[in-house]
Amino acid sequence: MAVLDVATVRLRPVGARARIERIAQLIHSLHDALGYDERRAFVERYAREAGLTLTALDDFAREVRGEEQRIQWTRERSRDNRCVLESTEFYVRRGLARRVYARRDTNPEEIAFLVGLGNRSPSSPSAGRRS
Numbered sequence: 001m002a003v004l005d006v007a008t009v010r011l012r013p014v015g016a017r018a019r020i021e022r023i024a025q026l027i028h029s030l031h032d033a034l035g036y037d038e039r040r041a042f043v044e045r046y047a048r049e050a051g052l053t054l055t056a057l058d059d060f061a062r063e064v065r066g067e068e069q070r071i072q073w074t075r076e077r078s079r080d081n082r083c084v085l086e087s088t089e090f091y092v093r094r095g096l097a098r099r100v101y102a103r104r105d106t107n108p109e110e111i112a113f114l115v116g117l118g119n120r121s122p123s124s125p126s127a128g129r130r131s
Contacts, residue, residue: 019050020060024067031068 008022027039034042043064047057084094084101093100102111111131 020063020067024064024071027064028071080113 005026006021011047014022023043027043030039040061044057047048047060052060082090084090087105091102091104093102096117098114100111102108117127
C-alpha cells in the first residue's frame with residue numbers, strides 16, 4: 001500500500017529534514033486511528049524501505065516522534081490562542097474584577113456559579129454564599 005499526500009508530492013529528491021517532517025505530519029494525522037505500536041511499525045517499515053541501517057532507524061524514529069510532538073504542541077498553542085479571541089465558537093465577558101473566556105455553547109449561569117466559588121470547594125457549607 002502506498003500513502004501519498006498529493007499536496008506535497010514532488011518529483012525531485014526530498015531531503016532528510018523534509019522527509020522527517022512529512023512522515024511526522026502523516027503519523028500525527030493518524031494518531032487517533034493508530035496505536036503507538038502501529039505508528040512505530042509504520043515508521044520502522046518506512047525507514048527500512050528507505051534503506052536506513054538499524055542505528056539510523058532508531059535515530060529516524062526518534063526524530064519523527066520529536067517532530068510529531070512539535071506538531072501537537074503547535075496545534076495546542078494555536079488552539080489556546082483561538083480560545084481567548086471572540087469568534088463564532090468562543091466569547092469573552094469582561095467585568096470589573098475578572099475576564100471570562102468561554103465557549104458559546106456553555107451555560108452562563110454555570111460559569112457565574114463556578115466563578116463565584118473562587119477558591120472554595122463546591123462541597124463546603126459556605127460554597128457559593130458570600131459573607
